[in-house]
Amino acid sequence: MPSILVVDDDPPQREIVGVILEGEGYRVETAGGGRAALKAYRRDSFDVVLTDLKMPDLAGDALLDALIREDPAACVIMMTAHGTIASAVEAMKKGAFDYLTKPIDRDALLMTVRRAADRVSLVRENRRLKEELEDRFRIENLVGSSGRMDEVRQMIRRLAPTPSTVLITGESGTGKEIVARAVHFASPRRGGPFRVINCAAIPETLLESELFGYERGAFTGAAAAHPGLFEAAQGGTVLLDEIGEMPLPMQAKILRVLQEKEVRRVGGNTPLTVDVRILAATNRDLERDMRTGRFRADLYYRLCGLVIPLPPLRERSTDVPELAEHFLARHNRENPDRRILGITPAAMERLVQFPWPGNVRQLQSAIERAVVLSSGDWIDIKDLPAEIRERPISIGQVDFEIPDEGFSFEGFEREIIFKALRKSDGVVARAARLLGMSYRTLQYRLEKFAIKKEP
Ligand SMILES: Nc1ncnc2c1ncn2[C@@H]1O[C@H](COP(=O)(O)OP(=O)(O)OP(=O)(O)O)[C@@H](O)[C@H]1O
Ligand SMILES: [Mg+2]
Missing domain, CATH: 3.40.50.300 (P-loop containing nucleotide triphosphate hydrolases)
Known part of the structure; x- marks a missing residue:
């Protein structure tokens, strides 16, 4: 339940307001003046402060200033006699949430406090969501x-x-x-x-x-x-x-x-x-x-x-298992009823060896796809996209033969390029040298094999 600080130099007045609010389940504390209120607020920041305007030690508007200076989100309601409505309006301009006129009407009091409490919880929720967002993007x-x-x-x-x-x-x-x-x-x-x-x-x-x-x-x-x-x-x-x-x-x-x-x-x-x-x-x-x-x-x-x-993923393939597990864990968090236990060692080996022309995004979508396709509790080789699943075509130096069923030249080209990249630890310039082509030609071919990202 929201906590409320009632501030008034007139004891019966703060008593009445306090009792009404306590009767509705609010946690109430009272203070007999602005200074005492400020002290109480510093000790235990209240959700809502209800304060009289005219008080001998520290008046309501000065209390409002002090509270807002220390806590810009402070929610303050002014209580004022008829003669001082103008100063109540002034207080609203300075950031008070609302004002109530004396004698305090029970219904008006409860309604205003409820609105104030609602706003406070909204502000809190917003802050929480923002902090959560910050958390997600921490280094x-x-x-x-x-x-x-x-x-x-x-x-x-x-x-x-x-x-x-x-x-x-x-x-x-x-x-x-x-x-x-x-x-x-x-x-x-x-x-x-x-x-x-x-x-x-x-x-x-x-x-x-x-x-x-x-x-x-x-x-x-x-x-x-x-x-x-x-x-x-x-x-x-x-x-x-x-x-x-x-x-x-x-x-x-x-x-x-x-x-x-x-x-x-x-x-x-x-x-x-x-x-x-x-x-x-x-x-x-x-x-x-x-x-x-x-x-x-x-x-x-x-x-x-x-x-x-930022280095391409193929130059830091030791990160692949961690990233794959990370995306899998995210899937499991979001789909508790369709949890996947893990990735089989064989499938993981393919993931580590693949040169990922589309980098982390491609790995992420490969895992997301595999999760949907897998029929069991584990992601296995068969659940991986074809280009990752396929075993590298083995070619000897001299005795390469075209199989009877034919073969895909593009797939062949891709395998050769990926093989060269693996051999050169993902460094494009070195792979290009191995293949006897220029850096730009290889770069162009890599782009061709990259998974195009969604718009
Ligand atoms: N180190 C990492 N840890 C966790 N997730 C990552 C990491 N790197 C990238 N990702 C994820 O991979 C996806 C692609 O990342 P991001 O959009 O930042 O890439 P980008 O370089 O901006 O790509 P593009 O050039 O296509 O715009 C995102 O979903 C991102 O969250
Ligand atoms: Mg981007």
């Missing part, structure tokens, strides 16, 4: 105990507390977004908003108004002014996802935000100061894009100072 929740992931965690810890822009690079599905969230929640901005904009998913014509907002009448259909993403993220962090896909004119505007910390709404004249930290992510080779003129050099140099490079 410690990044799965993988390989040295490479340790390095990533160390970089996040080092860079998170700074206000600097950080570029997160890595192939598709390596965890760029989850790392960006970890940076935000490990930073002093964790209480502020975290917003993501996918520069590749938004048409060029809409990108500017999404990011910067627009004034009323800025274009047909702009019936009301609209704040952009940077404004909405005030006090927090913005992730510019797939920044490599950003059109050149927008790149110039982003550079200005980075330099001036100002945005200008579309159709607006006055610049607005924004306090946001900017993170950027890309799976493109921005340096190459810069050289070919696809990416502005000034923006590139601004971004490339602090980089968190």
